[in-house]
Amino acid sequence: MVISTVFGVYLAAQSGLEQALKFDSFSKMEDNYYLRTSLYDEVNDNANTVAKYAERLAKSPPKSEMEFFKPTLEQYIWKTMQFSPTTLETPSEFLTKIRRFYSRADFIINAAIERKMSAKQASIELAKITDSIKTQTLPALKNSAKQLKMELQQNDISVGSLKELENAN
Numbered sequence: 001m002v003i004s005t006v007f008g009v010y011l012a013a014q015s016g017l018e019q020a021l022k023f024d025s026f027s028k029m030e031d032n033y034y035l036r037t038s039l040y041d042e043v044n045d046n047a048n049t050v051a052k053y054a055e056r057l058a059k060s061p062p063k064s065e066m067e068f069f070k071p072t073l074e075q076y077i078w079k080t081m082q083f084s085p086t087t088l089e090t091p092s093e094f095l096t097k098i099r100r101f102y103s104r105a106d107f108i109i110n111a112a113i114e115r116k117m118s119a120k121q122a123s124i125e126l127a128k129i130t131d132s133i134k135t136q137t138l139p140a141l142k143n144s145a146k147q148l149k150m151e152l153q154q155n156d157i158s159v160g161s162l163k164e165l166e167n168a169n
Helices: 002-057 063-068 076-083 092-113 119-154
Strands: none
Touching: 002 063, 002 076, 002 092, 002 119, 063 092, 092 119
16 A cells, blocks of 8 residues: 555656646747747838838938938847847747848948948848848748747647737736
8 A cells, every 4th residue: 555655646746747847848838939929020120121221222312311210120029038038949040140130230221321331332231131031031930930839739738828919908
C-alpha cells in the first residue's frame, strides 16, 4: 500500500510538471505571436511612411521642405521589445533586417537633409530598402506569426480569445 501511494504521488507530480511545462511553452508562444504581429504592423506603417518620403525626395525639394516633412519612425513596439523575455524567441533574421532598415533609413534621411547625399539619390536608396523590407522581411514575419497561431490552434489553444478587442471590457 505504501509503495502504491508513493508511486501514485510520483505519477501525479510527473503529470503536473509536464502540464506546467506545456502551459509555459504555449504561453510564451502566444506572447511571441502578439509580439510578431505588433512588430509587423509597426514596421509596415514605417515602411509606408518612408516610401512616401522617398516620393517627396524624388522631386528634389528644398532643404526646408525636407526638414519639415522628415518622417518620424514609430518605434514603440521595437523599443518595448528590449524588455520582453519573448523577443529572443523571434527569429534573429527578422530582428536583424528590421534593425538594419531603421538604421539605414535614418542615415539616408539625415544625409539628404544635411546635403551629404542628393535628394534624388536618397529617394532611390529609400525606395530600395523599403521595397526589400516590404517584399521580403514583412511577408516572412507575417508568415511566422501565422505558423505560431496554427501551432497553438492545433493544440486547442484559442489565440487571442482573451486579448482580442471584442472581448475587452
